[in-house]
Amino acid sequence: MQSKIVELKHKAKLFNQLRLDRALSIMDDNGREVTAILPLLLHCNHPNLPVYLDAPVPQGICLFTPDEQQQDYLTSLNVALDDDKCATCSPIYSLYAMGSTGSIGQNWRSDLDIWVCHDPAMSDEDAQFLEQKCTLITAWAETLNVEVNFFLIAEDKFRKVNNAVMTKESCGSAQHFLLLDEFYRSALRIAGKPSLWHILPVEFDNHYDDYVDQLVADGVLDRNEWVDLGGFPCIPAEEYFGSALWQLYKGIDSPYKAVLKTLLMEAYSAEYPNNHLLSQIMKENFQLASSQHLELSHDTYYQILVKVTAYLENIGDTARLDLLRRCFYLKMFSGNCANEKHASPEWHRTSVADVIREWGWHPDRIAHLDNRDNWKIEQVQEAHPELLDAMMKGYRNLIGFARRNNISESINPADIGILSRKLYAAFESLPGKVTFINPQISPDLSEKQLSFVQVPDGRFNNSGWYLYNSSLEPMQIVGRKPLEHNGYLSKLVAWSYFNGLMTDKTQVEIFNQDSDMNSDVLNSFCKDLKNKFPIQAKPASNQALSRPCEIRDLSIFLNLEYDPTNHWGGRIIEFDTNTSDVFSFGDCKACLVGSIDLIYRNSWNEVRTLHFSGQERIVDALTTIMGKMHQDATEPDSIKVFCYSLHFRGLIRHSFERLVRDCISTRLQRDKDQIVKMLTISDDRFGIYFERRGVSIRKLETSLDLYNHISERKLEQMPLRIDKTTTAEGTPLAVESHSSEGLVQFFFENYKNGFNVYIVDEANRVETYQHLSGNKDELIKGVHRFYTNSQEESRNEGTFANFNLPQFYDIVHSENKELEVIPYVSSK
Structure with a gap:
């Protein structure tokens, strides 16, 4: 047995080097530089190196000795290493890249996910220092346009209850043994101790720990020479729900990869409880390999394709099988597939050609996918729902699997809440919400021309506004399918802006049939929107996602579609200081606010739009804004009001902004039982009632209504107070x-x-x-x-x-x- 293990150890070292050479061959010069220097930065904390932390950070990688290139680099910086740091007792056991690195799924833009396997006895303080050092390395790599993500992994992590904290890149409690399965099937050693699991014969996996103990007792193995994350005969079924949520979350930014991973989880669940995991398949293929050359059977991403293909063919799902292949093809390249094919190394070109030959694809299909860098909105509108539907179908199938097997989830409630909120914000389609349709599908959706066409009531087509990516010239627009339709204009403009169709170079035109809009107003609105909202915003924090969503940035656009002052013509409007209220203006008591459009970004990073133009538009808008704010919410970071009136633009803007700010301030005021404000709009009077549970606005028909309503509310509220923290109903x-x-x-x-x-x-x-x-x-x-x-x-x-x-x-x-x-x- 000892000779067998020695043989597998040498074989693992050879295969690892072959995969590392492949990984480096796909990277650009910066990627290769980062990969070469990365071990040095964790092995040594020296001020002459590009990354240095002025703290007692753990340093030293077990069994690491710089190669000639790395040593020359250290010499050039006048850095000398401590020979003791290469011993087997260093705090950092190993550095491993995982995921697509070294596989057919890697492209030159692929990020590096690095597992820093460390001594489980490392103190929390030391681990925090090491985390800080890794964060600095990530920032340094970013200056070279290389994305590196670090994950600190204690050697005993998978032998303990999973209490990991979820972050943008770390799945927290969403995955545990599924994460170990992914590591074992894709691990590529960059430095440090080799992995013990890979070189132990497959037939002993079901009693892995006992077998390791026996080998150590017999003197066949020295634990200090290996990193041992443990074995696992199967994946607990409880993990599938959390994993499905996590893969959907990753699909927000990387839908092609997420489709592959979601389908893999579905294929795994179909095999339950007799799973044949990819890590086990990869291990078998490695140990049984007769040649010393890498083949597709040793490629982790290709094995995902094989596994999921077999599953989809078995259930007869040809639609998702076709999508699987397209996702796999696009995952192999970063964008311009045709150019990358010529630039990629021979092994990658040969592997891609072999895969495509198996599929029997027509050259036209390949040409279409190769042209992804030039896809525009029509192609993205076709691709996005298909990707989303595939992920959602996989998610529902996994939910059905859990229900049929009466399985509860292992993911903790806090992580479920955060993940579900992220998915809700990204995927849930709601009226007025701006859907982001281009998650890394195409790099540029900008259009030279956009036209907004209004159709009034009573026509053959649905009334509202239509968006076209053409001019209004009949030769261009007649017969063209609209990109989007909505009942109000601001939603279409926001949709085109936040999805990258509208840029500073885009020419916009308007055909208006039932509003006060014109080209000047439209261009002003587009400019105001661009200046107020950046397309990209800081991702929502886990803390924000664990709380009710709040309005962060609020913009209010007045009289965009309907402007009462635009209809005055040659009329003389009589008013004085006593009748200059824009909500009841002049002797005729006209309300100068004709339409209200809201666009806001909330704390979950959603962009929402709303439109009000009815008889009680001001009341409805105020009620809606107040309804988005719970009692203990924080005030929006910014509130901006724009007005497009022909006359009294500044007066209307300032008056409405003062009203909104006053209402928001009152709503968020602490330690109040009830506050009532009066508002006159034209000939009508309204009472705005601010209470802890919400804001209500009631029309007052007579002067007595205000006092009657206050009295009613007092009668309702008086017996409810027991003490400062509880209501009579027992609700804190x-x-x-x-x-x-x-x-x-x-x-x-x-x-x-x-x-x-x-x-x-x-x-x-x-x-x-x-x-x-x-x-x-x-x-x-x-x-x-x-x-x-x-x-x-x-x-x-x-x-x-x-x-x-x-x-x-x-x-x-x-x-x-x-x-x-x-x-x-x-x-x-």
Whole structure:
């Protein structure tokens, strides 16, 4: 057995070097430089190196000795290494690249995902220093246009309960053994100890730890020479739900890769409980290989293709099989496939040709995919829904798998909440929401010309606005299919801007048939929108996603489509200082606000649009804005009002902005029971009632209505107050303050022998369940199963999934003894 292990050890070293050579051959010069220098930066913390942390950061990689190129680099910087750092007892055991690196799925833009395997005895403080050093290396690599992501992995990580924290790149509790499966099937050693799992015979995987202990006891193995993350005979079925959410989340930015990964999870679930994991297949192929050359059977991305192809052929899903192949083809290249084919190394060109030959593709199909860098909106509108539908179908199939097997998820409630919010913000299609349709599908959707055409009521086509990527010349627009349609103009302009169709070089035209819009107003609006909102915004933080969404940047556009002052003509409008209220202007008491368009970006990074032009447009707009703000929300970072009136533009803008800011300030004012404000619009008067649970606006028919309504509200409110923290109904004020429309929220109030639960529905109605006992984690899992199963049943024939899952919170006492709400954290 010892000779067998020695043979596999040498074979693993050879295959690793062959894969590393392949990885380097695809990278550009900067990628190769980063890969070569990276081990030096973690092996040594020296001020002469490009990355240095002035702190006692753990340094030294086990068994690492610089090669000739690396040594020359150190010499040029006058850096001498401590020979002791290459021993087997260094704190950093190994550096491994995982994912597509060294496979047919790698392209020159592929990022580097590096596992830093370290001593499990490393203190939390040392691990934080090492994390900081890795962050600095990531920033340095970015200056060379190379993306490097680091993941600190303690050697005993997969032998313990998974309490990892989820970040943009780290899956947290969403995956555990599925993550280890991905590592084992794709691990490429950059420096340090080799992986023990890969060189132990496959037949011993089912009792891996016992076998390792026996080899160590027999003197065949020295543990200090290896990094051992442990074995796993199968993937716990509980992981599939969290993994499906995680892969969908990755699909927000990388849909082609996410389709591959989601389909793989679905194929795995179809084999359950008799899974044949890709890591096991790769290990078998490696150990049984008779030649010393890499073949497609040793390529991790090709094996994903083989596995998923077999699954889709077995269930007869030819549509997704075709999509799988296109996703795989596009994953092999970063964009301009034709150019990259000529520039790629011979092994990559040969492998790609072999794969395409198996598919029997027509040259026209290849040419279309090769032209992806030049795809425009028509091609993206065709590709985006197909990718989304495929991911959602895979997600629903995994939900069905969990339901059929009565499986609860292993992902913790906090991570479910964050992931579901990210998916809700990215994928949920809602009226007025701007859908981002180009997640790395094409690099440039800009258009030379965009035209907005209005169709009034009573015509053959639906009324509203239509967007075309052409001029209004009849030869260009007649017979052309519109890109988008909406009832109001601001949604189409926002959609074209945030999706990159409208740039500073785009010429916009308008054909208006039922509004006060003209070319000057349209161009002003487009300019204001571009100046106010950057297309890219900082990603929503996990903290923001664990709370109800709040308006962050609010822009209000007045009289964009309808301007009352535009119809005055030669009329004389009489007014004085007593009748200059823009909401009841002049002797005729005209409201000078004809239409209101809202565009805002919220704390979940969604862009929403709304339009108001009815009789009570101001009331409706104020009610909507206030409804987006719970009592304890923070004030928007920016509030900007624009006005496009022909007359009194500044007066209207300032008056409306003052009204909005006053209402927002009052809504967010702390420690108030009830505040009432009066608002006169034309001949009508309204009372705006600010209370903890929301804002209501009521039309007052007579002067007595205001006092009657206040009296009614007082009678309702007076007996409800028991103390400063609880209502008579037993609902803590912290719950009322945190309630947010459109969400289902669970609040846990803990006491010595149990807990109370307050459930707030989408309409802010509260149900209270008191004196409960038992396991809250199990209760939450049951709630999630109910929601996902009911969605599966109600949407069985649909093409989408609802990610508006319930949110869970704990009510705790702050340091000053006041009640506050924090995101629920599992006790496990």
